[in-house]
Amino acid sequence: xxxxxxxxxxxxxxxxxxxxxxxxxxxxxxxxxxxxxxxxxxxxxxxxxxxxxxxxxxxxxxxxxxxxxxxxxxxxxxxxxxxxxxxxxxxxxxxxxxxxxxxxxxxxxxxxxxxxxxxxxxxxxxxxxxxxxxxxxxxxxxxxxxxxxxxxxxxxxxxxxxxxxxxxxxxxxxxxxxxxxxxxxxxxxxxxxxxxxxxxxxxxxxxxxxxxxxxxxxxxxxxxxxxxxxxxxxxxxxxxxxxxxxxxxxxxxxxxxxxxxxxxxxxxxxxxxxxxxxxxxxxxxxxxxxxxxxxxxxxxxxxxxxxxxxxxxxxxxxxxxxxx
Amino acid sequence: xxxxxxxxxxxxxxxxxxxxxxxxxxxxxxxxxxxxxxxxxxxxxxxxxxxxxxxxxxxxxxxxxxxxxxxxxxxxxxxxxxxxxxxxxxxxxxxxxxxxxxxxxxxxxxxxxxxxxxxxxxxxxxxxxxxxxxxxxxxxxxxxxxxxxxxxxxxxxxxxxxxxxxxxxxxxxxxxxxxxxxxxxxxxx
Numbered sequence: 043x044x045x046x047x048x049x050x051x052x053x054x055x056x057x058x059x060x061x062x063x064x065x066x067x068x069x070x071x072x073x074x075x076x077x078x079x080x081x082x083x084x085x086x087x088x089x090x091x092x093x094x095x096x097x098x099x100x101x102x103x104x105x106x107x108x109x110x111x112x113x114x115x116x117x118x119x120x121x122x123x124x125x126x127x128x129x130x131x132x133x134x135x136x137x138x139x140x141x142x143x144x145x146x147x148x149x150x151x152x153x154x155x156x157x158x159x160x161x162x163x164x165x166x167x168x169x170x171x172x173x174x175x176x177x178x179x180x181x182x183x184x185x186x187x188x189x190x191x192x193x194x195x196x197x198x199x200x201x202x203x204x205x206x207x208x209x210x211x212x213x214x215x216x217x218x219x220x221x222x223x224x225x226x227x228x229x230x231x232x233x234x235x236x237x238x239x240x241x242x243x244x245x246x247x248x249x250x251x252x253x254x255x256x257x258x259x260x261x262x263x264x265x266x267x268x269x270x271x272x273x274x275x276x277x278x279x280x281x282x283x284x285x286x287x288x289x290x291x292x293x294x295x296x297x298x299x300x301x302x303x304x305x306x307x308x309x310x311x312x313x314x315x316x317x318x319x320x321x322x323x324x325x326x327x328x329x330x331x332x333x334x335x336x337x338x339x340x341x342x343x344x345x346x347x348x349x350x351x352x353x354x355x356x357x358x359x360x361x362x363x364x365x366x
Numbered sequence: 367x368x369x370x371x372x373x374x375x376x377x378x379x380x381x382x383x384x385x386x387x388x389x390x391x392x393x394x395x396x397x398x399x400x401x402x403x404x405x406x407x408x409x410x411x412x413x414x415x416x417x418x419x420x421x422x423x424x425x426x427x428x429x430x431x432x433x434x435x436x437x438x439x440x441x442x443x444x445x446x447x448x449x450x451x452x453x454x455x456x457x458x459x460x461x462x463x464x465x466x467x468x469x470x471x472x473x474x475x476x477x478x479x480x481x482x483x484x485x486x487x488x489x490x491x492x493x494x495x496x497x498x499x500x501x502x503x504x505x506x507x508x509x510x511x512x513x514x515x516x517x518x519x520x521x522x523x524x525x526x527x528x529x530x531x532x533x534x535x536x537x538x539x540x541x542x543x544x545x546x547x548x549x550x551x552x553x554x555x
Binding site for chain 2: 142224263
């Protein structure tokens with residue numbers, strides 16, 4: 043094989059190699075869902091409503107006809123409107139946009155694979171998600187390991203993230219993570235996020251998937267709350283890298299409205315911009331035909347990183363944000 | 367003084383931490399999809415040289431440190447201070463022992479050094495990577511042995527001790543790498 047002529051040439055080769063890998067994986071994703079009876083859909087990436095989630099910063103644009111428009115942080119709301127209108131099981135490969143997210147595993151614009159299985163609960167969806175990831179990343183050798191949020195914290199840190207008082211969690215954070223001793227940690231969920239991302243997830247195996255389930259209700263997002271008072275939500279990790287997030291979907295319109303309102307309160311309290319609520323989604327849910335289903339969003343660029351053994355997300359993008 | 371948000375963190379940014387000037391050497395953005403974002407940062411304390419890890423909530427702000435690197439010519443030492451002059455402004459500054467540290471043993475008059483200033487006061491001094499220094503003391507040279515194998519210690523005019531080939535004599539000028547402390551070659555006068 044001829045040696046690359048220079049660095050520029052080598053860079054072009056690497057980029058084309060990554061794009062070939064991307065194309066091959068996208069073909070596999072589509073074959074996977076087609077084989078399971080899913081309908082591929084496309085929903086707008088630009089919309090008049092934004093995501094309620096106070097942890098997500100959206101790009102707000104101004105249009106002379108429609109005023110404020112948002113680049114979507116995920117296709118979740120639009121896909122749920124399709125589900126409510128009787129679409130049956132659907133999947134989508136789409137771009138999503140999140141402000142202020144850039145780093146080894148983040149680019150402000152990225153690709154999500156999102157799907158909803160009608161008649162599924164989250165356990166059945168976990169199996170499907172792990173099967174998909176295993177197909178895309180053959181180097182993941184052993185079986186996925188399922189573990190409750192509580193058990194993951196107990197095993198690693200000896201604390202109960204659901205029942206222990208915040209004071210105990212804070213002491214644990216400061217004891218295990220010297221880098222956080224100057225950090226004010228008053229918000230319980232921020233504390234749990236810190237412990238998960240800095241102390242628990244970094245110990246997950248890197249050659250297999252770890253599935254965390256039964257999240258505290260305060261981190262339910264739009265998942266159902268089960269009889270134990272925990273959220274039927276799951277996250278799939280490979281090592282500390284978060285690959286997918288899914289729910290057994292809440293279906294009740296008033297519950298959505300209440301959770302949107304709670305996020306809006308958080309936004310106000312933190313001085314974040316208010317977001318136009320998705321009235322269309324609430325109206326679709328109000329009709330009462332939202333099916334029993336489970337949905338999952340998979341960070342496609344990260345899966346591609348694993349498949350290509352890349353160390354930075356920039357390596358799997360045609361042009362990372364810094365080069366646009 | 368300027369402040370920086372975590373969004374502006376990048377390698378080499380100088381910030382204040384625990385009242386000491388520091389330089390960011392690694393910045394990792396950590397964010398659960400549905401959770402709080404953090405910046406996990408490795409930082410070098412420019413006074414002590416120690417590297418620590420710190421976690422910030424994304425969006426937090428920190429005070430910037432007024433730290434600049436300037437090229438200055440070494441003039442002389444009075445034993446307590448090492449004096450440097452800017453070749454552009456002719457301004458002179460004295461760096462104390464803490465700032466000069468191990469670099470002292472490489473400093474020869476007129477050498478162009480990189481002086482790091484914090485609020486105008488020298489924080490550290492970096493000698494040129496390659497310097498030419500005379501041998502002040504070493505065992506007598508072994509004639510004809512140019513193999514460079516074995517070797518012996520030689521004390522240079524500035525006090526540094528380096529390992530040199532056996533054929534080197536007192537009075538020889540040597541090119542030395544100050545970062546590795548290694549002999550490179552005999553220099554022509």
